[in-house]
Amino acid sequence: MFTRKKLFSLMSLLLMSFLLLAACSSKDSSGDEDENGVPKIYIYSNTGSLNDRPEGSSKEALEEIRQHIIDEAGVHPVAIVPPKGTATEKLNLLLGSSNDKVDVFQGSWDIYKDAIIPINDLLDKHGQAIKAAWPEEAWASVTDKDGNIWGVPRGGAGVTYPLWIRTDWLEKLDLEMPKTLDELEVVLEAFKQNDPDGNGENDTIPILTDLKSMRMAFVGGFTESGYGNWLDSDGKMKPAELAPGYKDFLAKMAEWYQKGYIYKESFSQYDQVEMFSTNRVGISAKWYSGISLNVPKIKQSIPEMEYEIVRGITGPKGFLQTANRGGSSGMLISKKAANPEAVMKFINWQYENVENHITMEFGAQGKAWEWADDEKYYIKTLEDTSYAGEFQLSLGLPLETKYSFDDPLRSKHAQYLAEEINQLEMVKMPIDINTVYNQNILQEKVPNIGDIDRLIEEETIKFVMGARDLDEYDDFIDELYKAGLDKWIDAYTEIYDEQTK
Structure with a gap:
């Protein structure tokens, strides 16, 4: 959304x-x-x-x-x-x-x-x-x-929320690169239990993420449209939170959170460079440059650290990642x-x-x-x-991908821009990915749109952390409608229809 x-x-x-x-x-x-x-x-x-x-x-x-x-x-x-x-x-x-x-x-x-x-x-x-x-x-x-x-x-649209995985940990624990959500869970359990960083403590962080990154990196495996607006059978544009399968995504994230796969402070402020520097992060499910720009510098003090992209990984409904509009x-x-x-x-x-x-x-x-x-x-x-x-x-991919750096601290980032960010065939593409939702018009038609967005974020975090039971998900949807979600739906649908019909 x-x-x-x-x-x-x-x-x-x-x-x-x-x-x-x-x-x-x-x-x-x-x-x-x-x-x-x-x-x-x-x-x-x-x-x-x-x-x-x-x-x-x-x-x-x-x-x-x-x-x-x-x-x-x-x-x-x-x-x-x-x-x-x-x-x-x-x-x-x-x-x-x-x-x-x-x-x-x-x-x-x-x-x-x-x-x-x-x-x-x-x-x-x-x-x-x-x-x-x-x-x-x-x-x-x-x-x-x-x-x-x-x-x-x-x-333009891009592949910006990939999973980066510690391949040196995979090798150490004799694990294969995961290709499915089930295989990923095997890796997460191993990263959690088997001390891949070798410090003798049960303190590894299988996944480092945040709310937006989590949704962009995983929702696609549970919904047809990924983490994006979707067109319902009534012809109206609706947010991902109403999509079939979205509740299953939340259930899986809540399960991972309770098992300790997801960093406990994911929904608070933290310094990701500091987190990577602790040598405890197995998988990054965040904006790509968190790895491509920062890890090459950290490798100077942790030379064994190797992160690679988990390409084309799928869940029950297909590719996990959603393209960024x-x-x-x-x-x-x-x-x-x-x-x-x-x-x-x-x-x-x-x-x-x-x-x-x-x-x-x-x-x-x-x-x-x-x-x-x-x-x-x-x-x-x-x-x-x-x-x-x-x-x-002239900032943008057309020129930034035409050169690279003879510098190990920059080459990983340049390689991502040149070879990965446009691989849209391995991510979910929401139906309205090229629709421009004029924020002034949305604010005019839905004066409390900020309150609706805030309610979605706050309650989503509660569901993932277990502070709110998923049995109350229908109640949550009712709360959104009481807050004006019907106006939100009408506004997004009107703008989409104007640009596509």
């Missing part, structure tokens, strides 16, 4: 107010150029590229990359570094201001639709490399029912943009070849990175990390 819910109503009200203010008092900023006549574009750097350097680049590094872009792409980029912790609030203020400039940013087009422009014509004229890069499914996530494309995709996020061009064509040309330039993309991510070639093998597209990162990535607008 689609559960993005935080602050949508507040954001919508703030954004609408800001946009009305801007509409009443905006100034014409056409022809924004530098002293050499190069068009300027203002980039709100909220793509996530600054996560490791939230303060941004050094002045010298930023200017070096800016000049490279001016020379090679013919645009003059200006970076706006978001304030840490309040990036969304700052973005809304910029979009609503009559004086401040922001031309391109990352966001959900359905939320920012009143603040951005459709880009069909811009793509046709200046975005050929972008159009070629993304598959049809990704474009569907940024396109409305009338065919208007509202942004450059940020991602792409969502409506993309690179969006603001209505305030003085040079929207320059914005599109710059994004397209980043897609034209992988070197442009890598430079926008890491910095100058020869200083921040170099080819370790340009035929195999291996790169080596160098010591100069003074550029933080403010100008990168």
Whole structure:
């Protein structure tokens, strides 16, 4: 089920107010150029590229990359570094201001639709490399029912909640890679009872997970639609919690929890890097990068640690894992943009070849990175990390899978992106995986949608932990209807029908 819910109503009200203010008092900023006549574009750097350097680049590094872009792409980029912790609030203020400039940013087009422009014509004229890069499914996530494309995709459906298993433990305990849920339970019992970490204590953690990851990683083995909305015989779109087989999933998770297979603190806050570092985790059922990015670093102190993906594992109803929906996020061009064509040309330039993309991510070639093998597209990162990535607008699998790292700390993650994340034939695909559920519309039609989502999460945890008996599951469904689930169903069904009929 689609559960993005935080602050949508507040954001919508703030954004609408800001946009009305801007509409009443905006100034014409056409022809924004530098002293050499190069068009300027203002980039709100909220793509996530600054996560490791939230303060941004050094002045010298930023200017070096800016000049490279001016020379090679013919645009003059200006970076706006978001304030840490309040990036969304700052973005809304910029979009609503009559004086401040922001031309391109990352966001959900359905939320920012009143603040951005459709880009069909811009793509046709200046975005050929972008159009070629993304598959049809990704474009569907940024396109409305009338065919208007509202942004450059940020991602599409993907395999993002795999099971990673300690294969060195399998070998130690003379176990085979599990192919079915029953075989997986044999492994879990062995991991729990047979001290695979060899510390002489019964303290292993067969599965490390959390609520969302648990549902995405296992529900598919019990329901036809996986952990996603499903179309009932009455023609209405309903949440996974109402799907035939979902209660069986809960029963199995409750059984595993009571047997100690699932980490007892799975529904609390914990540091997953710290957990992996204890050398006690047998299986990770979480977002893929928890293993692909962290374990290579941990292996430096625990060299025997080996995690591999359990591919194609099935339960009673087929593949365990559900594909993660792409969502409506993309690179969006603001209505305030003085040079929207320059914005599109710059994004397209980043897609034209992988070197442009890598430079926008890491910095100058020869200083921040170099080819370790340009035929195999291996790169080596160098010591100069003074550029933080403010100008990168090409994040996404089409380019991130075109190169790898001559670095054991990065190669596992690059391999996952290149070889695993698009293996959609081994996961459940919900019927509405490409449907964009406009959060503003949902909030308007179901004002207490956050309360419904919260009730689902809280009671699900109780069922898994045994704090609530599964004999009360029908009572739980009644509680959802009393909370307004009928309005939820009607709203999701209406949006789905509008986009598919």
